[in-house]
Amino acid sequence: MNTRTTGEIAAAAREAVEAALWAPSLHNTQPWSFTVSGDEIALRADPDRKLRVADPDGRQMLVSCGSALFTVRITLRALGFTPYVRVLPEPQRPLLLATVRVRPGEPPGEHTRLLHAEIERRRTHRAGFTALDVPEPLVKALVSEAAAQGAHLLAVQSEPTARVLAALTAAAQEVQSQDRLYGLEVMRWARPPGSGRRDGVPSTSYPTAPRRVQPQHFAQRDYAHGHQWGSDDDQGLHASTGLVALLTTAGDGPADWLAAGEALQRLLLHASAYGLSAAFHxxxxxxxxxxxxxxxxxxxxxxxxxIMRLGFTVHEAGSVRRAPDEVVEEA
Ligand SMILES: Cc1cc2nc3c(=O)[nH]c(=O)nc-3n(C[C@H](O)[C@H](O)[C@H](O)COP(=O)(O)O)c2cc1C
Incomplete structure (x- = not known):
């Protein structure tokens, strides 16, 4: 029989939440907190880290938390445990997003180990990609990964559609750049060079002067707001848009947003395992x-x-996370 001691279960739960801190989140707000009590993990949204202007309904906050939830699941499986997840278990407590009971499970399969190995390696990319196309079998695999978590990954194969998405991104970026409240909110999460903060977007994670990419240019967020922040990596090899893709869900409530986040992290980890990076817009x-x-x-x-682009890059972006003790409580 597959038995584990209480100590082994507690250690696995702790390792899973520490891994989850590496999930992607809007502007690296890391809008989550965890409580580990015995064999149960509770994931909560942290409303102080919600973007009130850009994300008033908390949709992107929950997408971010969904990514953290998938990271908990895959880590537990990789450690040979089975996660029993209840999403939004108490409707009267909407900030309690999920509880995860940790039970002894089976040794992990190869795919689980593959995804797990990418958790700390995956990085958001903020420039063009190399000219290498994303192979069709890999696109299909990413579509399956998203579907397994209840979301749809739509690879945009039509050039006019990709152009429309690029134009909408440019329009939105322009409108937001003229809106003082939007600007202040992005500034709150943009970190100057040398910052010791462990959240927000560090200046090592985007180029100083992003090149226009072809065939469709997708506007980047303005994290530097007029400063010469950013890294000076040679972008010569990175001139392509890559594959434009949309992640969608049938519904649009908190459970759907969490599912979208789980699907996002699942497909990003798979992509990363095959050397593929993602840029978000x-x-x-x-x-x-x-x-x-x-x-x-x-x-x-x-x-x-x-809305994202997928492609290959030789560039390595930096990222930061808060220390586990700031985010994880042991009850
Ligand atoms: C819901 C969501 C929306 C995001 N939107 C953008 C975006 O518009 N532009 C961007 O550059 N990054 C975006 N990101 C990526 C985050 O900025 C990134 O995950 C965070 O800074 C942590 O960095 P890392 O992914 O490299 O670990 C988004 C991430 C999430 C989860």
């Missing part, structure tokens, strides 16, 4: 009119949760 999804346009015109009525 969610500006247009923060503007209700543009999000509705994307939903009805480009997503067959499904709700867009993420």
């Amino acid at each position: 969610t500006q247009a999804l923060e503007m209700p009119e543009l999000r509705e346009f994307v939903r009805t015109r480009l997503c067959s009525g499904e709700h867009p949760q993420m």
Whole structure:
């Protein structure tokens, strides 16, 4: 029989939540906290880290937390445990996003180990990609990964559609750059060079002067707001848009946002295992009119949760995370 001591279960739970800190989150807000009590993990949203201007409903906060939840699941499986997850277990406590009971399980399969190995290696990319196409079998695999978590990854193969998405991103970025409250919110999470903060977007994670990429240029967020921040990596090899993709869900409530986040992290880890990176461009999804346009015109009525580009890069971006003791409570 597969038995584990209480100490082994507690150690696995702790390792799973520490791994989850490496999930992606909007502006690296890391809008989560964890409580580990015995064999149970509780994941909560941290409303102080919600972006009130860009994300008033907390949709992207929950997508971020969903990514953390998937990281808990895959880590427990990789350690030979079975996670029993209840999503939004207490409707009267909406910030309690999930509880995970840790039970002894089977030794991990190769795929689980593959995804688990990428958790701390995966990085957001913020420039063009190399000219290498994403192989079709890899695209299919990413679509399956998203589907396994209840979301749809739509690879945009039509050039006009990719152009429309790039134009919407540029329009949203322009509108947001003229909006003082938006600007202040991004500034709050953009870190100057040499910052010791362990959250927010560090200046090592984007180029100083991003090149225009072809065939469609997707506007980047302005984390440097007029300063010469950023890294000076040679972008000569990185001139391509890569594969444009949309992540969608059938519904658009908190459970769907969490599912989108789980799907996102699952497909990102798979992508990373094959050397593929992702760049995100969610500006247009923060503007209700543009999000509705994307939903009805480009997503067959499904709700867009993420606009991204996928491709190969030789660039290594930096990232930071808060220390576990700031985020994890042992009860
Ligand atoms: C819901 C969501 C939206 C995001 N939107 C953007 C975006 O519009 N632009 C961008 O450069 N990064 C975006 N990101 C990536 C985060 O900035 C990134 O995950 C965070 O800074 C941590 O860095 P890392 O992914 O390299 O670990 C988004 C991430 C999530 C989860």
